Amino acid sequence: MTALISFSIYLFFVFLLAAVANRVGKDKSFVKEYFLGSRGIGMWAFALTYAATAASGGSFMGFPSLIYTHGWVLAWWIAGYMIVPLVALGLLAKRLNQVSRIAGAITVPELLRRRFESSAVGNFATLLVVFFMFFFLMAQFKAGAQIMATLLEDVAVYQKAAFAIEAATAGIPWIGAADGDYLLCLIVFAVSVIIYTTYGGFRAVVWTDVMQGIVMALGVVIMLVLALSQVGGLGNATAQLAEMTPPEHVEVVLRSDKPSVEDRMLKRGHWIPVAGGGVVRLKSACILPAGELSVAGVEALRITTPDEIVRARLLIEADTDVTAELTEKIEKYAFGADKKGVYTSAPGPSVSNPNGFLGVLLAFSFFAFWNFSGAGQPSYMVRQMAFKNTLTLRRSMVMVAFYFAIIYFPLVIIFTCARVLLPGMEIYPDRVMPEMAAHLTEAAGVPWLAGLLVAAPFAAVMSSVDSFLLLVSSGIVRDVYQESINPKASEKQMKRLSYGVTVVVGLLGVVAVLHPPQFLQHLIVFASAGLGACFLMPMVFALYWPRMTASAAVGGMVGGGITVLVLYIIGFWVYGKFEEYLLFGLHPFVWSLLVSASLIVFLSLTGKPPAISIRDRYFGRATDSPS
């Protein structure tokens, strides 16, 4: 409950900032203020809004779950972030800001439309932003709802409300199939973000990002200290990880000593001793029917490391009379089963890939992915269009570099410690962050601090959702309505439409995420790859190559996006789940860049050169005439 109070205080400040931002922006041009903060973003705001948007729900929910599942190798997976502040910010920011000012553009599609003087370029860009950004929104909504569910799970009022919602929606198609607690949290989270984003616009988003960025950094530092002290030092954690072997997914028969008079519910996450030694954790809730002594076909996770078994047995409820009997249905890890040292070396254990989690080519793909996909995200590009001057940019790069260094590497340390402190979290890996926050603060005797620690990933999620929400609505309002439908729309009309579209897009995101895929990180990587594939190469060439043509811009965007889509569809077809297909071991993003760049160069060189007026406008004054 104390955690809930501190968390509520945090939320109060978020709304307060939105209200102040709304007042500050009142006297300025609505569209420019609402979507770009009137291009007046200073160093602190620019650096932290950039960093906070980058550190999304993926960083604080999906990334920790991967560290927990695969071990130290995740430091290599994320290593590209060492150079992200230099590459992702420096690669485009200066030119992007300059060209957007020359063009008078306030959105990415608008910039491309004006740079090439082509409506087709702008329309394709809008379409692709809205499509891929929607997957991002879905992932962030799911992350936000999950964090709230963990925070509130022991609050009586919440449990009653969740039950009531589940009962009320039971007969409604699509909505009724969602869990009551998840649905409640999703609605509360989505409504909060939609309100403050709609009310405050870009300035509110930036200001809340600043606060959220500070909360995230504080949260990580506190968790690092608590984790290291509770695990007995990093050396101890690494030594224990080196002895660990991956768990097994098993099917068990649960047996009780005596039949109960009514149905007996065994919750998901329940620890059960195994007859003959060992311990399993239930992967989903199950019911031992009244009068029965056993129930078969129960899915569970079997711990295989002796030290972990000892710790897990302490978590078995004292009065339990249920034991598990293993059946022949045992699924071992495809790579790393029964092998020590897999959590402290590459490629890391993998449930499904017999070559392990991270090979050299995939590591290369991610080293490129974090940098160049980061540079190619429209949500970051918009921020790069908003800073005041180049001095702001240069100082912000330094700040972001330090910020990422104190966020990402410590997260790897914290969640390798989590492997030791929290056994059996493979049953719901995306919940490892809030569970770890609760565990660390309770063990340290400061449960109220869990509110702040959980606020860190929540802040990450909120700061990303608000940006994406604004980006999608700006695409629709500015790039579709104002550019193509009603160029003479008044300030009042634009204001009403912007508010309306932000709300509608948010609500559509909620509906779409009622049944999300299991791993958050898959959605996030897909959306990042898709956006990077569509926009990085077209934007790089648009800013640095005067010879690029409008048809090449369309070809580059569409070619990049389709490459990612096709490789994901093949992945779905081959693996039967939402997963990318690694052609020759490389991530689809790398292939998409090659396709996109090749198409741009080919179509530009074979097409008619752009008008001299365009070249002069964006690349400087010509001193000679083209022959």
Next chain:
Amino acid sequence: MPEPDTRESLDNSFRQSRKEFHAMVGCWIVFAVWTLGYNAIYAFDAESSADNPIWGMPRWIVFGILIPWIFALFLTVWFALRFMKDTPLDPEDFE
């Protein structure tokens, strides 16, 4: 077909930005080669991966990730504060 843009015809700030662009790509290549090259050789030895740890971490993490990360941090500071130049952003400020 002759390239219509001569180097001299381009605005100074554009040329400066392009120079910085090339330098950044060069930096990325250096760090990619360091981390990928070192780890490709030393990160895959499961049996001795936790032997002789440094600061509680496997050695390959320290030499293949942490140290390049520290170098990258200092490089970013130098690049942003020394190598990058301030250029005008508004059209009316161009030379």
